Amino acid sequence: MRFCHRIGSFIAGAILSSACALAQAVDGVGEDQILLGQSAAFSGPAQALGKEMLQGAKLYFDGVNAAGGIHGRRVEITSLDDGYEPERAAANTRELIERQKVFALFAYVGTPTSLAAMPIFTAAKVPFVGAFTGAEALRNPLNRQIFNVRASYFDETERIVEHLVTTGVKRIAVFHQNDSYGKAGLTGVERAMKKRGLEPIAKATVERNSVDVATAVDTLMAASPDAIIQISAYASCAALIKEMRAAGNIAMFYNVSFVGSKALSDALGNEARGVVISQVVPLPWSGITPIVREYQERMKDAGFTELSFTSLEGFIAAKTMTEGLQRAGRNLTRGRLVEAFESMNAFDLGGFTVGFSPQAHNGSDFVDLTIISRDGRFIH
DSSP: OHHHHHHHHHHHHHHHHHHHHHHHOOTTBOSSEEEEEEEEOSSSTTHHHHHHHHHHHHHHHHHHHHTTOBTTBEEEEEEEEOTTOHHHHHHHHHIIIIISOOSEEEOOBOHHHHHHHHHHHHHHTOOEEOOBOOOGGGTSSOOTTEEBOSOOHHHHHHHHHHHHHHTTOOOEEEEEESSHHHHHHHHHHHHHHHTTTOOOSEEEEEOTTOOOOHHHHHHHHHHOOSEEEEESOHHHHHHHHHHHHHTTOOOEEEEOGGGOHHHHHHHHGGGGTTOEEEESSOOTTOSSSHHHHHHHHHHHHTTOOOOOHHHHHHHHHHHHHHHHHHHHOSSOOHHHHHHHHHTOSSEESSSOEEOOBTTBOBOOOOOEEEEEOTTSOEEO
């Protein structure tokens, strides 16, 4: 009887231990792997943005994995193509959370796509880290799941308008994508101009994933602005610049970082000279900043020759994610990751500082202005 009692106790204990282990299981966290999910454009007119963002992120994570991972776990990314369309991004987000069982979402690309995902990951309480967007709707009000590594479009447009007005340029027009991204940038421009007693002299739009800019050209030519601030992706912005210049317009063109700087320069070719772009990461070709030197060395070792602002942003986002995962510890949960990020007060990634707190999930306000030179280089 005593033997039977011991066997029964052993079985009951084993069942209890198994139940506890199952209860503690966390989606996307295995014995030797952490699985992140990404939805981005890998096809269509904005595909360069998704490809470069993923390239930079994987470059950093590959180095982490080669060195033994994070607390013994490799970091892997499952990436799905949304073509820069919000409906596809929403479907991808459900797939990543519900079927792929990722631990966190990482490095999404775009405002409309990120906003389409927001109600889904918020309801599921899945962290959303390092998205390539500066939209205010992802910053205010505070969403505890969202951690923005880059500066906002308000930060970028404030810097652009400040520069223009300081240099005496006040006849400013806006060309923007007709969606949440374009409207976010437009709001930032209007906000910055109102602060200085001004308003845009004209507004023109283009549809997402389109290069049909004929109507926009007519609107802007009629207004004769001295500067045009563009809030769109590289294909449509390049199309507008080419057609405006072909029509004889000599306005200066300014863009926010999401345009895709290298892709815009490539699309414009010889007509890129003089185009200004605000940047939220340091110059990828400069050797001054330690994190840029690290990025350059990793790119060289991997055999990549094309540096870009977007792949550097992916690299920085991955380094930020790695620090959060390190701080969260081996006993990893989504709640612990959120708490770990909120403990990152002014963390130096190597000359580029990111800081979060329980009250603020916007990691950086760094903005720089670059101009494309005669030979296609980006200079301060």
